[in-house]
Amino acid sequence: MLYVSGEISGDSWGIFAFLCAALWNLPTIPALNSTDEVGAGQSIQKTYDLTRYLEHQLRTLAGTYLNYLGPPFNEPDFNPPRMTRAEMVPSATVDFELWRNLNDNARLAANYRAYTHLLCYLRSMDGQVAKAELRKNLGHFCTSLQGLVVSIASVMSSLGYPLPSPLGSANPTWAQGPGATSTHNDFLKKMDDFWLLKELQTWLWRSAKDFNRLKKKVPPAALMLRLEARGF
Amino acid sequence: MASPVPSACCVVLAAVVMVYAQRHSQMDTHVQYERLGADVTMQCGAMDWDAAVTWTANGTDIDESHLNGSHLVLRNVDLTHSGQYACYEGSSWHLKYQTYLKVGTSPKEPVLMCRSNNYPKGFYCSWHLPSPTYIPNAFNITVMHGPRELVCEKDAFPKNRCHIRYLQLFSTVKYKVTLTVTNALGRNATTITFDEFAIVKPDPPENVVAKPVSNNPRRLEVRWQNPSSWPDPESFPLKFFLRYRPLILDQWQHVELSDGTSHTITDAYAGKEYIIQVAAKDNDIGTWSDWSVAVHATPWTEEPKHLTTEAQVAETTTTGTSSFVPPPTTKICDLEAVVGSGAVTVSWAEGLVLAAVGVLFI
Numbered sequence: 001m002l003y004v005s006g007e008i009s010g011d012s013w014g015i016f017a018f019l020c021a022a023l024w025n026l027p028t029i030p031a032l033n034s035t036d037e038v039g040a041g042q043s044i045q046k047t048y049d050l051t052r053y054l055e056h057q058l059r060t061l062a063g064t065y066l067n068y069l070g071p072p073f074n075e076p077d078f079n080p081p082r083m084t085r086a087e088m089v090p091s092a093t094v095d096f097e098l099w100r101n102l103n104d105n106a107r108l109a110a111n112y113r114a115y116t117h118l119l120c121y122l123r124s125m126d127g128q129v130a131k132a133e134l135r136k137n138l139g140h141f142c143t144s145l146q147g148l149v150v151s152i153a154s155v156m157s158s159l160g161y162p163l164p165s166p167l168g169s170a171n172p173t174w175a176q177g178p179g180a181t182s183t184h185n186d187f188l189k190k191m192d193d194f195w196l197l198k199e200l201q202t203w204l205w206r207s208a209k210d211f212n213r214l215k216k217k218v219p220p221a222a223l224m225l226r227l228e229a230r231g232f
Numbered sequence: 233m234a235s236p237v238p239s240a241c242c243v244v245l246a247a248v249v250m251v252y253a254q255r256h257s258q259m260d261t262h263v264q265y266e267r268l269g270a271d272v273t274m275q276c277g278a279m280d281w282d283a284a285v286t287w288t289a290n291g292t293d294i295d296e297s298h299l300n301g302s303h304l305v306l307r308n309v310d311l312t313h314s315g316q317y318a319c320y321e322g323s324s325w326h327l328k329y330q331t332y333l334k335v336g337t338s339p340k341e342p343v344l345m346c347r348s349n350n351y352p353k354g355f356y357c358s359w360h361l362p363s364p365t366y367i368p369n370a371f372n373i374t375v376m377h378g379p380r381e382l383v384c385e386k387d388a389f390p391k392n393r394c395h396i397r398y399l400q401l402f403s404t405v406k407y408k409v410t411l412t413v414t415n416a417l418g419r420n421a422t423t424i425t426f427d428e429f430a431i432v433k434p435d436p437p438e439n440v441v442a443k444p445v446s447n448n449p450r451r452l453e454v455r456w457q458n459p460s461s462w463p464d465p466e467s468f469p470l471k472f473f474l475r476y477r478p479l480i481l482d483q484w485q486h487v488e489l490s491d492g493t494s495h496t497i498t499d500a501y502a503g504k505e506y507i508i509q510v511a512a513k514d515n516d517i518g519t520w521s522d523w524s525v526a527v528h529a530t531p532w533t534e535e536p537k538h539l540t541t542e543a544q545v546a547e548t549t550t551t552g553t554s555s556f557v558p559p560p561t562t563k564i565c566d567l568e569a570v571v572g573s574g575a576v577t578v579s580w581a582e583g584l585v586l587a588a589v590g591v592l593f594i
Contacts, residue, residue: 092402206402208516
């Protein structure tokens with residue numbers, strides 16, 4: 001089985017358990033055979049493919065959802081100023097040089113953190129949508145997005161990187177459900193949804209580029225050395 | 233002690249200068265911009281309305297019928313009215329007034345477009361007027377990214393173009409570009425809004441080369457290079473779209489290639505000249521480039537031998553036809569076509585030999 005770190009501490013057990021549960025539900029992750037030379041490469045490729053798939057799904061989903069929100073959210077030129085509330089959603093925007101010089105661990109960790117947050121927010125959006133069809137589509141999308149999170153976790157583990165700390169601290173107060181928001185904040189809530197979808201779309205575009213870079217930079221040989229070091 | 237002669241010279245000189253200045257003070261050259269189709273009235277400086285004056289246009293006297301007193305009246309001006317107008321006092325022929333008339337129009341809404349052919353470095357914007365104004369125009373461009381205004385650096389060439397470097401990538405905030413055009417007769421503006429990803433369009437692939445493949449009459453090998461303006465094909469790979477057709481047909485065949493900068497066409501019609509083009513696109517975002525420069529190539533054909541091959545006989549029989557019917561993909565030696573032609577008369581026995589040779593070459 002996979003070990004996240006040499007010593008197994010309390011936190012790591014939690015992560016370990018989560019991973020196990022996730023992996024149990026996702027049999028498509030390739031078994032890391034020591035003779036499988038392209039294990040990490042394949043995982044990265046699969047993660048890349050997943051981001052492209054999700055980006056494509058999101059286009060349809062976002063179009064439908066924005067129409068559900070109504071104008072001005074579904075207008076093509078709608079370009080509102082970013083408000084501080086919306087900044088709780090992790091931003092894909094990054095300084096060019098910084099992005100270029102990210103090491104593999106940081107790059108993967110940024111993606112992992114972003115999608116775990118985005119998934120959480122999306123799920124809360126899920127529960128509040130009035131139309132059943134839209135709720136169902138959102139639900140499917142969330143499942144696929146979860147697959148992406150697990151895929152990224154798998155890549156990080158196979159490369160020996162620790163997973164970023166779990167979501168316990170991030171408790172988005174504004175995404176707690178209808179009870180927390182009054183009718184006065186209806187517009188603001190729609191605005192939050194708008195920015196969530198925008199940020200998700202931008203992250204999926206960015207991830208395609210992130211995983212392209214990772215594809216080139218992670219040669220199978222590096223993986224072999226790491227696996228050997230861990231006694232596989 | 234001041235000498236009388238030099239001081240007298242100074243006085244005379246000063247007087248001459250003053251007179252000259254007085255004469256020419258009324259001759260500051262004005263420039264006047266007027267709208268196409270307008271009526272223009274020019275006054276002869278400070279002269280009274282009933283003074284006797286002569287107007288000239290580019291040195292040629294203007295007929296008195298155009299005068300209203302000492303004022304020059306030009307009706308419904310067009311571009312031919314542009315030029316230098318001068319007014320002289322009747323008797324003394326002193327130049328009283330001079331102006332340059334330029335006839336034009338106020339600007340129509342300009343055409344503005346922005347594009348990133350060098351992602352992720354930045355993008356450029358270029359603009360033009362849909363119709364000329366015939367008078368000088370000034371352009372001003374502003375680029376807003378959310379609350380921030382970015383500086384668009386003007387290119388030396390072409391002139392109506394400026395470029396911006398991306399400071400941040402993967403931005404969720406749209407860019408808003410406004411172009412204002414102003415001239416002496418009016419102003420106009422246009423605004424476009426776009427996402428960072430929407431304007432990505434590479435330049436077409438470069439150095440497209442197509443070559444025949446020896447001993448393969450149905451193959452053509454095509455190679456090309458990434459456009460030189462694309463800064464980082466390693467991290468931002470391009471995918472390609474290749475299209476090809478024989479010159480004599482109108483319908484293109486297409487191949488999409490997700491990596492690599494070469495491709496071998498394997499279904500070319502033997503002996504036919506092909507036209508080939510390639511386009512590029514970022515793997516994930518933006519739109520396809522324009523098509524590359526077209527290259528021509530013909531697949532390899534065997535050198536003529538003592539025994540003519542089936543391919544060459546087919547060539548001679550079809551050159552005379554006006555409409556081209558593509559041969560079937562599995563080559564069948566069509567004895568009818570061979571025997572029926574007047575260009576090459578072949579006996580039945582020789583036809584059999586030809587058929588055998590033809591089969592050998594399939």
